[in-house]
Amino acid sequence: MQQPAPGRRAQQRQQRLAQILGAAEQIFATSGFEGASMAAIAAEAGLPKANLHYYFGTKEALYAALLEDLLRLWLSATDAIRPDSEPAAALEGYIRAKMAWSRSRPHASKLFANEVLRGAPLLAAHLSGGLRALVEEKAAVLRGWMAEGRMAVVEPRHLFFAIWAMTQTYADFDTQIRLVLDVPALGDREFDDGVATVLRLVLGGCFADSARQHG
Amino acid sequence: MQQPAPGRRAQQRQQRLAQILGAAEQIFATSGFEGASMAAIAAEAGLPKANLHYYFGTKEALYAALLEDLLRLWLSATDAIRPDSEPAAALEGYIRAKMAWSRSRPHASKLFANEVLRGAPLLAAHLSGGLRALVEEKAAVLRGWMAEGRMAVVEPRHLFFAIWAMTQTYADFDTQIRLVLDVPALGDREFDDGVATVLRLVLGGCFADSARQHG
DNA sequence: GGTTATGCTGACCGCGTGGTCAAGCTTTCC
């Protein structure tokens, strides 16, 4: 392991970055920006604190890097909603994707929640820029379907708010759900029930006739 | 104002307590427990920092006092759901109440969200105690209605999770909603649209046939 | 092998934090 394999430096750099980002996501998610300490993140990553500063400069820059990655994921989830999609299938796909995301990346979801709760100081520009444009675009698709009578008339943007809220609650509020359901952790059963419930509400609300098939 | 009116002390005490609790709710809601500083709360309340410590002892005790009040409100909102209620009307009433609460007490809702996001260290006992019992009780009412064929069969507890998520998002995520809708603040219009959307989804999902009347 | 650029980190710093307290002030009670 001593020979200077070419690119060893770059490779280790990537590993360290991932190590730090992973630890930071977890700590920031459960403690919030202010509550998290660089020392705690360093401990979680198994690195000296000064090393984090070497790679990211400041705590805020590290936090911002996480949010950047995060938002890219967030925005890409709506891909299934396109004018040529079948409306119910498109919404179902979107809900399933969001729900899967809540399950696989709960820390990321909590991080996002924390940031928005704080008033989104670092995300405001993205929210009123990229996200607004995306929502506007997808809302137009839904309005098209409504005009064609292929789905019920709802304010499309509020429909998105509802879907976001219901799906992300399984990540953000997992503690509450866990305690109310009296289970040690959310597993297959809880997520299946969650998906079924969200699908029923959304499909029932947007495609009243077909709703009864989803019980 | 100099004469020693009887009870002047107790009266001023109440005023001070309210003053502190109000300021604390606001600061804790937007900064989280760790992010909030006693100095910031004191400044918001217009009192010296040492005064807060005189009344509440520690930061955590002040925070806990807020959560205590909060949970009492939270639990009382389900009153409308009783076995002898008309199912759709009961759910509609509950949703409207929750939505009104999001509008009138957004700080309280955010405070709650912050606490649950952190893993609910101070609320865990209440969540798995009083709240779980309440949900179990109301879930039983819903199951009764389902058995009688008066509403669709859904997992009642997950239905509650969905309703909580959709209604509270108008308080907790108001920043995001505001930026996406491109309005300076959430007003009548936005809350009316929100109520309409949530009602459509829940009533459409639980009472499929009558859903179309709510567009 | 030698030189340079990059990576790494222990020790340190100034600052804001939650919390304390002695001293003074005001209301209450007799």
Added chain:
DNA sequence: GGAAAGCTTGACCACGCGGTCAGCATAACC
């Protein structure tokens, strides 16, 4: 009026924070 009880607050403290940096280790390049 006077003593006791409760209230107020400026000054202070130890501590943990984000951030810095000098000095050393290692990989890259010729």
